[in-house]
Amino acid sequence: MSTDNKPADVPDHLAKAPVRKSRRRIRMENLAWQIFIGVAFLGFWEYASERWISALLVSKPTRIAGTMWEWTVDGTYVTHIWVTLKATAMGFGGGAIGGMILGYITATWRRVGEVLEPYVTALYTLPRLALAPLFLMWFGLGMEFRVMFSATIVFFLVYYNTYFGVREVSNELLAAVRIMGANRAQLAMRVVIPSALVWVAAGLKISVPYALVGVVVAEMLASDEGVGFLLAKSASQFSTYGTFAAIAALLAMALATDWILEFFTRRALRWKTVGSQGQQQQQ
Amino acid sequence: MLLEIKDVHFGYKQEAPILQGFDMNVAQGEFLTLLGPSGCGKSTLLNLAAGLLLPLDGSVKFNGGYLHGINNNVGYMTQGDTLLPWNTVAKNILLPLELRGTPAQERSDKLERALKLVNLGEARNKFPSELSGGMKRRALLARSLIYDPPMLLMDEPFAALDAQLRETMHKELLSTVRRLNESVLFVTHDITESILLSDRVLVLGGRPLRILEETMIPWGKERNLDEIRKSAEYATLETHVRGLLRQADAQQYATPSTGEA
Numbered sequence: 001m002s003t004d005n006k007p008a009d010v011p012d013h014l015a016k017a018p019v020r021k022s023r024r025r026i027r028m029e030n031l032a033w034q035i036f037i038g039v040a041f042l043g044f045w046e047y048a049s050e051r052w053i054s055a056l057l058v059s060k061p062t063r064i065a066g067t068m069w070e071w072t073v074d075g076t077y078v079t080h081i082w083v084t085l086k087a088t089a090m091g092f093g094g095g096a097i098g099g100m101i102l103g104y105i106t107a108t109w110r111r112v113g114e115v116l117e118p119y120v121t122a123l124y125t126l127p128r129l130a131l132a133p134l135f136l137m138w139f140g141l142g143m144e145f146r147v148m149f150s151a152t153i154v155f156f157l158v159y160y161n162t163y164f165g166v167r168e169v170s171n172e173l174l175a176a177v178r179i180m181g182a183n184r185a186q187l188a189m190r191v192v193i194p195s196a197l198v199w200v201a202a203g204l205k206i207s208v209p210y211a212l213v214g215v216v217v218a219e220m221l222a223s224d225e226g227v228g229f230l231l232a233k234s235a236s237q238f239s240t241y242g243t244f245a246a247i248a249a250l251l252a253m254a255l256a257t258d259w260i261l262e263f264f265t266r267r268a269l270r271w272k273t274v275g276s277q278g279q280q281q282q283q
Numbered sequence: 284m285l286l287e288i289k290d291v292h293f294g295y296k297q298e299a300p301i302l303q304g305f306d307m308n309v310a311q312g313e314f315l316t317l318l319g320p321s322g323c324g325k326s327t328l329l330n331l332a333a334g335l336l337l338p339l340d341g342s343v344k345f346n347g348g349y350l351h352g353i354n355n356n357v358g359y360m361t362q363g364d365t366l367l368p369w370n371t372v373a374k375n376i377l378l379p380l381e382l383r384g385t386p387a388q389e390r391s392d393k394l395e396r397a398l399k400l401v402n403l404g405e406a407r408n409k410f411p412s413e414l415s416g417g418m419k420r421r422a423l424l425a426r427s428l429i430y431d432p433p434m435l436l437m438d439e440p441f442a443a444l445d446a447q448l449r450e451t452m453h454k455e456l457l458s459t460v461r462r463l464n465e466s467v468l469f470v471t472h473d474i475t476e477s478i479l480l481s482d483r484v485l486v487l488g489g490r491p492l493r494i495l496e497e498t499m500i501p502w503g504k505e506r507n508l509d510e511i512r513k514s515a516e517y518a519t520l521e522t523h524v525r526g527l528l529r530q531a532d533a534q535q536y537a538t539p540s541t542g543e544a
Contacts, residue, residue, distance in 0.1 A: 190367070
């Protein structure tokens, strides 16, 4: 903060202007903090286990890491993660496509929406877990049960976002494009769907973790494969390290899907961010 | 006559009728302004000309034919930002031609011409979120002119701009309209705007809507807005129209109604 060697003609307020930390510097600092918190937590856990809390209840990071390594080597992880991922992807895909189609239809044809409204609301408010026994009877223990269970959760999230997205499209914009000569299909392709995409993308992003939740819950309820099964089995044998190792796999899967999704939505919605970034640079 | 609105009735249920036997014409190459208080129904007239609204009775004739639906032979520009935010400026301006299936070669020729017309060549690959308010207006103008409609419908197109930018846009609009010999139906509640831009002003008011006065503007097509602003004639016209508009305002509040413009 020394002002001694400033040229005499520079006004005071300019010479002393504080320098803001660069964005990059802040990001590096954040990362350092994040790593520190993680390491400190694991270190504390390792230390406290058996000393202060019974290891039977909380296990130990080193013990869990050992199990994780074991499962990585013997293929347990690969088999079960693959099964869960497949079911999640199918449940997400099915639910999302269904939700988008029905959302678009009910928002575009107002009467259809009005007629179906009480049914959709009733099904939406119904606790989805209540459907599990019914689905089990219909689809058995296999993949179909998990996919359907997860799809019913995803469906409504995407449905409502699509519905509101389509309804929110500005009438002024629609009028302008109609006068330019757009027919119904062109209006949908050029205006309504891209406008609604912001909402739909938000709906898709929220529903991915829920798709995973749906599958894992279904696997825990009734299944002989998948990460949820691994979790339930370890817990039933009171193997805390196995339970934590399964949870670690879920954490990794959840983070990875979120990153992938972030990547795709950012590309699809580039037009939305490009202006605000430009403004930031100008500042 | 390019646009003929004849004995038109229009209104919404359970509200006082907005139009009851309304007549109005716009000639080829004419700049006609509808001036009136907000919510008086001038936008309704514009939307009837656009075919977005259909009259309950009476007829709207455009270019010799009766209008039964959307009028694709007009350019339409409103106060709102109706550029597609996910398309670049060039893609936005090309939209009407793409919707109409214009051949590619003709499309790119017309795009070059339109970008030059509104001076947006540099910004062609930018997204609307990167444009200033004035650039957005120019892009909208280019988009509504690129398919060579004989008439422009403008609903307070510069209302959201600051005063200085609005003046610039006025000049650009006039020179563009003159070069293309466009007819314009312009809706505004801004007295200055109406006197500076138009060949003819209809001062509107009351419910049902009627023409309080038809004012002919004497500047001609080759006008210098800065000179006009300083002239005594402009001041007289301005005072006169202001008086009329005050009268229209009074009528607007005298008639109980909740109708939208």
